[in-house]
Amino acid sequence: MMISRSKHRSSIEVCSDCAASDPSWASINRGLLLCAECCSVHRSMGRHISHVKSLRQGCWPPSLLAMVQALTAQNVNSIWEHSLLDTSAPKHLRKKPTPKDPLHPVKSEFILAKHLRLAYVLRARRDEPPSELGRQLHSAVRSSSLDTCMRLLAQGADPNYYNQEKGSMCLHVACRAGQPAQAELLVAWGADVTARDSAGNTPSECARLGGHNELACRITELVYEATDRMIYFLTGERPDHAGGRHYIVPRAHDTHEMTDVAKAARGKLQLLPNHLFEELVMDIYDEIDRRETEAVWQTSATGLERCGVAFLPVNPALSAPRNQGRQKLARLSAPEFATLLRDVLVDATRRQRIASLHPRGMTGPMNPLLSASHLKHMSHMSDDEPLYDSVASDDDYAALAPIELDMSSFDPKAGETVSSSYNPSLPTEQTDSTATQPKEEIETLKKELDSRDSTINELKSQLKNLQSIVEQLTKENSVLKTNSIDDDSIISQPSIEDVKPERGKSLEQQLNLTEDEVKMKSQRPVSMYETREGPKNNWQVTKHQLTSIPGLERSLTQGTLEGVASMLDIDCVREQLSVEVVQVRAEAVTRAIQELWCAARSHRSLPDKADSIRSATGSLLALFPQKCDDPSLQHVVDELRAASEKVTLACTSQAPLDHVRTAAYDLAKATKLLVTHYQPT
Structure with a gap:
């Protein structure tokens, strides 16, 4: 059932950000009332920061409206402005906008600091792990103290915290205890309305078991809220x-x-x-x-x-x-x-x-x-x-x-x-x-899935063939370079005694001609397309191998031939290999970051994962000199090195999970920038 908010208004209501009278909007997940000016800044931040809803024209579910009214009555705004209420802080740090202040920049800067950067929120103790906040939230949701739960959520408590001893999440506890406002608050912060407890019950079923049928119906509505x-x-x-x-x-x-x-x-x-x-x-x-x-x-x-x-x-x-x-x-x-x-x-x-x-x-x-x-x-x-x-x-x-x-x-x-x-x-057996x-639709989906699997396998085999061809061409380039050096070493200018007289030409003319020929022979070939028998024959064989790959479409074959032809120059091959090495080692750093994040979320030991990140990052940095000619590349390399040290320090010092997450994100960003900016010379 939906009711109009305009029929249920308190006599004393002010904007939570500037204290203007008669607020016409509300921030659901913050539990605050807002005037139109402050609400415009909230809208610009996005629904993931502040989910606003009109108090005058919107239709509100009764339990959601009761939640906002209860949070307002319990002065939940003091949670978001905790440091502003501290009398020991300097006065310039405790200044709050007034209704007459301009929207830009006074009100907007204050709202961004308050809600986006959370500059005034009461922070949790550094020695207090996130799991402890989750346990406190799990215990608090069975009561009507919404301000306590909002404080824990603002400090970082997980709304989907699962209590191993109780075998339930916070939403299961709130529904079984018949606390609709607590349930609305948890859902507004991202609680899973379809999760099951250790007994296999959903939050809706927990509410019915507790005799709260109206709350059970509301949770069912939240299950299908998107559609x-x-x-x-x-x-x-x-x-x-x-x-x-x-x-x-x-x-x-x-x-x-x-x-x-x-x-x-x-x-x-x-x-x-x-x-x-x-x-x-x-x-x-x-x-x-x-x-x-x-x-x-x-x-x-x-x-x-x-x-x-x-x-x-x-x-x-x-x-x-x-x-x-x-x-x-x-x-x-x-x-x-x-x-x-x-x-x-x-x-x-x-x-x-x-x-x-x-x-x-x-x-x-x-x-x-x-x-x-x-x-x-x-x-x-x-x-x-x-x-x-x-x-x-x-x-x-x-x-x-x-x-x-x-x-x-x-x-x-x-x-x-x-x-x-x-x-x-x-039960599932009672479905309509x-x-x-229709079975035909399922069969069609299965056939499409099998067809794509076979296509993937075929492309993998073609990729292996192409990789073997590239390796063969690389070896041929190495042999050509060695042969060219050997040819230069055995060529020498003939002496006058080695030149035999020919009819019709003087000895001096024959000597000059021979010296010109020697100069031409002593020059190295400028490319692999010089008339040498070995490379020419090998290229024809390689081209035949490419065009004879079964199942390779014409467009793919043509593109591959052009790509291989452009790699025939030895410098191009070196450049391609260096780019591939950088990408491979960058992917190793990415995998190490993913393993670190999985270990951090499951509360496993982090120093071992830090060693893996240090090793992978060191392997990537070893490809670059200490001083790069390109200033922008040097800056990216320095950022990557600093980010690696930051991750290692966060893991070894048992820093909070947020610090580990931030350090891992900086390292991933620096790695991505390095791969993007690297242009081999």
Whole structure:
């Protein structure tokens, strides 16, 4: 049930950042009330920093509204401004903007320091491990002290902390204790609403076991929060989760009405793995939130703060390609964006049906479409490992027609409410028979998977053949260089006694001619294309080997011939080998960083991983002299060396996990810059 916030307002409400009266916005994850001017800065930071919502035009779930009201009543703003309340600090460090101060730069700089850099938050003790904060949070969520939980979260407590002794997460405890406001706070900070405790119960089931049916229904809504937001934005309707109907699937496009570009786009969408599909749903969810907030913003804000947010702000926790893709969503027109939402919802239903057919074979979460908060947590994890992101291109997708779904059960109108194939409150065996997936579609997917596996194996074999050819050419270049030196050493100028007289020519003429010939012979060949029998024959054999590789397409063969021909010069071969060595050793550094991060997250010993990083970094630095001719390259090498020492120090001194993470990130960044800037001379 949704209620209007305007009907439940306190008599005394001020902006948490500048103390202006009558605030009209709220930051959900911060638990603060904001005026329009301060809210404009919050919007520019992004939803991952501050998730704002209108107090006057937005519809609020009752438990979410109660959470914000409780945090305001408990003066949670003192957590974000702790150092400002310290009377022992200098006055210039305790200055807070007033409502009459200009938005830029006074208010904006203060808000960025307060919320983005967390300059005024009460820091946790250095000797207090993150696991201790998690244990305190696990214990505090069973009470109504929201300010205590907010303080722990602000200090770095994990909302998904799992207590080994209790066999449960924080959200399980809050649901079993019947604390809806605590549950809303945990979800706002990224708690997983689909996680199971040691007994196999989800948070919704824990609430039902505790007799809190209303809270259980709310948690079920949060499970489908991402798709619910998409459905409401597209159709203005909400699924009936209490009745077991979790999706409203719009009618799919008819095949004959779709363009070739639309068909290719749908085919790529259906080929996405589940984790990439979940990231796409999360990005679309953020874009919907931006568009809806922007619509409210343009009708309510006035003056300087009226400037909107044209696209999703950059999230440093995500990769650069993903941030670019998120911003490109704003370029879609309303019809284009609606088409994307319709295709995503149709494919989400298809994936849900496939998951219901193989519930025990799924290694991921029980629901491929998770809540928006959990998808946010998953997105951060997927970008942490690996540290270097691979960007997919159109060549990574085969020319595959979109999979046609059986839409005969759908109403020919705009859409029809269908029942989800999985109900979290019922056993898997009780799923609806209407969710049965046609066997032909599964067989098609299997055939496509087998076809791609065979293509990968064939490309691997071709790569091995090409590598052997490059090695053969390298050896030939070495032999040519040795033979050229030997030829120079045995050539000498003939003496006068060695020249025999010829008829019609004087001895002096014959001697001059011989000396000219000797000079021509004493010159080394300027390239491998000099008329020497050995290289010429070997090149013909190599060309025959390249063109005779089975299954190699014409375009790939032509490109390979051109690449090998350009490498025939010995200097080019040396340059290529040096670049490959740098890349190989840089990849070794990256693997060592990934092993270090895995060990840090699992609380294993870090000094051993530090030795691996030191060894891999030293091997990479050994390729470069102490003083490089290129100043920019020398700067990058120095940064890499300093970053390696920083990681080693952080691991050996048992620094906090945040320090280890920062040091590892700096090392990965320096390694990537070195590979990018290295240009062999």
